[in-house]
Amino acid sequence: MLVQVKDVIVKKRIRKELQDIQALKESMSRYGLMNPITINSNNELIAGHRRLEAAKELGWNSISAVVIDPKNEILELEMELEENIQRSPFTKDELIEGYERLEKLRHPGFFRRIWNFIVNFFKRLFSK
Numbered sequence: 802m803l804v805q806v807k808d809v810i811v812k813k814r815i816r817k818e819l820q821d822i823q824a825l826k827e828s829m830s831r832y833g834l835m836n837p838i839t840i841n842s843n844n845e846l847i848a849g850h851r852r853l854e855a856a857k858e859l860g861w862n863s864i865s866a867v868v869i870d871p872k873n874e875i876l877e878l879e880m881e882l883e884e885n886i887q888r889s890p891f892t893k894d895e896l897i898e899g900y901e902r903l904e905k906l907r908h909p910g911f912f913r914r915i916w917n918f919i920v921n922f923f924k925r926l927f928s929k
Contacts, residue, residue: 804864805862806862806863807862809853810845811850811853819854822854825851834852834856838853838866839880839884840868842870847877
């Protein structure tokens with residue numbers, strides 16, 4: 802659901818330093834919000850403080866949110882912690898493989914370019 806950015810209430814948070822908001826802003830500006838923030842039915846933020854701040858700095862009026870209602874304050878705090886703990890960065894090898902694949906897609910070899918031309922030609926031919 803979409804909520805107004807100005808209506809999201811940020812109470813006391815565990816994370817004090819919202820690191821590297823600029824990179825997140827650039828990502829959100831380019832690709833949009835890939836993961837919604839999480840709020841309770843009172844519009845109190847549970848997860849996604851950096852995403853919310855980036856949206857504010859980008860001048861967004863609304864943001865996608867998942868609304869959940871934890872049974873109590875303990876569960877709500879556990880969810881905030883869990884959302885930050887369970888992130889798993891790419892390994893060095895995974896990151897290298899990802900960038901190699903991206904490079905091949907951006908700069909295909911000669912035979913791949915020919916194949917792509919043929920495929921696109923027939924797609925255009927039969928889509929009319």
